[in-house]
Amino acid sequence: MLAHAMGNTPVTTRRESSSTWNSAHDRAIVLWGVGHTHAHIVREWQRRPIPGARLTCISNSPISTYSGMLPGVLAGQYRREQMEIDLTRLCDSAGARLVLGNVTGIDHAIQAVNLEDGESIPFHALSIGIGSIPSRIPNESDPRSIVTIKPMPTFLDRLAARLREISQPSGARRLRIAVVGGGAGGTEIALCIAPYVTRILGPTRLEISLFHSRGELAVGTNPRTRDLARRRLFNRGIALYLGRRVAQVAPGSLTLCNGVPVETDLVIWATSATAPPILKTLRMPTDGKGFLLVRPSLQTLDCDTIFAVGDSASLESAPTPKAGVFAVRQGPVLWRNLGLFLNREPLKPYRPRRRFLQILNTGDGRAIAEYHGHGFDGRWCMWLKHYLDTHFMNIYNNVATSQT
Ligand SMILES: Cc1cc2nc3c(=O)[nH]c(=O)nc-3n(C[C@H](O)[C@H](O)[C@H](O)COP(=O)(O)OP(=O)(O)OC[C@H]3O[C@@H](n4cnc5c(N)ncnc54)[C@H](O)[C@@H]3O)c2cc1C
Incomplete structure (x- = not known):
């Protein structure tokens, strides 16, 4: 039985794996969807992969889009490529396998993700981050x-x-x-x-x-x-x-x-944002809108081996708005917890910050920013947004090019 703890708080094991695994070798991490949170995992993997483990990413698109820059692309402030992460290059650079396809479900008994083409991808740790839909x-x-x-x-x-x-x-x-x-x-x-x-x-x-x-x-x-x-x-x-x-x-x-x-x-x-319909078919606890309920460790409520992040997840104890800023901040927590989980060590909690910076691009070189209950408007708000967004994207695009 796998048991993980949040600091000193024991976390009861819910669903168990039918497969036993050696803590040091041949462990499979599978990321389903490569968006704001999972891109961080691939980047970390490129720098320091978990020894004895392999990483597989499943995406329905070879491109991941950074939504924060979409309005700027429409407004002609950015080229389209500037809001896109090329997942083939990113995964190649990290030595991760990229599977382009559609998931049909999870086989909980054998701990595997089933794809439309019949392939079954086994996992020791799975993280679900397929975002949301309107x-x-x-x-x-x-x-x-x-x-x-x-x-x-x-x-x-x-x-x-x-x-x-x-x-x-x-x-x-x-x-x-x-x-x-x-x-x-x-x-x-x-x-x-x-x-x-x-x-x-x-x-x-x-x-x-x-x-x-x-x-x-x-x-x-x-x-x-x-x-x-x-x-x-x-x-x-x-x-x-x-x-x-x-x-x-x-x-x-x-x-x-x-x-x-x-x-x-x-x-x-x-x-x-509402939940992608497939989440409701996974036979896992969801909130009223169909998002997967997670614990502070980012593990789903009833399954230690399955994590969920970003828009797809809803933190049971403290739900947060569906915003990329939360998905991004979960990246480092998920990365640390995947490593701890595979080493059978206690997991760390994700503590969402209630205050976050929100900036709306108004398409005219200005932006409206909100932080700490205050609203601002001006060119400097757009400069700040530009700095934050391009900094975020450079991390991924530089990682992708530096290794190819
Ligand atoms: C126009 C717009 C602007 C926004 N601007 C901001 C902003 O400025 N700041 C902010 O904080 N938030 C913003 N948001 C919200 C933000 O986009 C989301 O909160 C964020 O994308 C969530 O990240 P994620 O990783 O959960 O999902 P995503 O970033 O959507 O990533 C999910 C990934 O999974 C893939 N995927 C989806 N379904 C499947 C499937 N079935 N199988 C395999 N792969 C799949 C997708 O292709 C995608 O690459 C904006 C949203 C919109 C619509």
């Missing part, structure tokens, strides 16, 4: 009219293809774009998308609207931040509809929950 598109909507923000690696291609489909001969009426979801991400997209449309279609008259089911933008931020965001949308001529849930999307229009139709050519779906 909440449900209403039934009977026309999927062709909607471009969802996820999967993010293909978002720009899908958006460009849809823009070309709906483009009008020059001089024709305005192109009407509806962004659905007024969280931080949706607000940034509404503010940053215009230059991208111009790059794809040439000069285009745009009418951009932002629809949000809640009564306030970017719920969770402070009133000053929300006020700054509202004013910025207003000054840029972006129509804001608060408290308006989109009930259906049809070709050429969407319908609000009060039955009011709104004409639109393109709907971008950027609603709040």
Whole structure:
């Protein structure tokens, strides 16, 4: 029986492995999804792999996207490659195996991840970090009219293809774009998308609207931040509809929950984070939204050998917002705990910081920042965001190039 402790607190073993393993040799770590948290593990592996262990990464895409820079890419502030981590290069540089494919489930009895192509990948420690997806598109909507923000690696291609489909001969009426979801991400997209449309279609008259089911933008931020965001949308001529849930999307229009139709050519779906449906099929405890419940050690509630991180996980004792900043901070904790786990030593707790810096790119060289209950607006906020984002990405892109 594997038993791990958080400091002095014993952690009861829940599900056990049917396979026994030697603590020193031939241990398999499998990372499912390579996003904000798991990229850190691959980078650490490149520097100092755990002796006697091997690392396998499973991803549904050869590229991992850094969401914090997506609005900047739309706004033309960054090239697309600057927000992308090339997983083939990253894994190669670390001597890790990269498996591109879709997972169909976990075989708990033999401790293996099953893939769509029939391969079964055994693990001694598995970490699940496949992120989140926008909440449900209403039934009977026309999927062709909607471009969802996820999967993010293909978002720009899908958006460009849809823009070309709906483009009008020059001089024709305005192109009407509806962004659905007024969280931080949706607000940034509404503010940053215009230059991208111009790059794809040439000069285009745009009418951009932002629809949000809640009564306030970017719920969770402070009133000053929300006020700054509202004013910025207003000054840029972006129509804001608060408290308006989109009930259906049809070709050429969407319908609000009060039955009011709104004409639109393109709907971008950027609603709040919900769990990828596969998490609910894993037969593991989840929260009300379907995210895997984890202990402070980042182990899932009933299985010592399975960890979960980032958006896919919900810390049972202290749930945090679905934000990359939390996923990033879990990286070092997960790395340390995987090593401790394989050595059968007590694991360390992840303690989320309640205060975190949030910066919204407004697409005009400025940004809105929030920290410690205060909201700020200015060019310096964008410089800070640029520094933090490019610093983060350089870590991965330099690791990838230095070894190839
Ligand atoms: C537009 C936008 C802007 C944002 N900006 C910020 C910001 O500025 N700051 C901030 O803190 N947060 C921001 N967020 C939130 C942030 O993106 C998430 O909290 C963060 O990505 C979570 O990291 P993760 O590692 O859990 O998931 P991800 O970074 O999404 O990584 C998951 C990885 O798993 C892969 N994957 C998914 N499904 C599967 C599968 N079935 N099998 C295999 N692989 C799979 C994906 O391809 C991806 O590479 C933003 C979100 C959006 C939508």
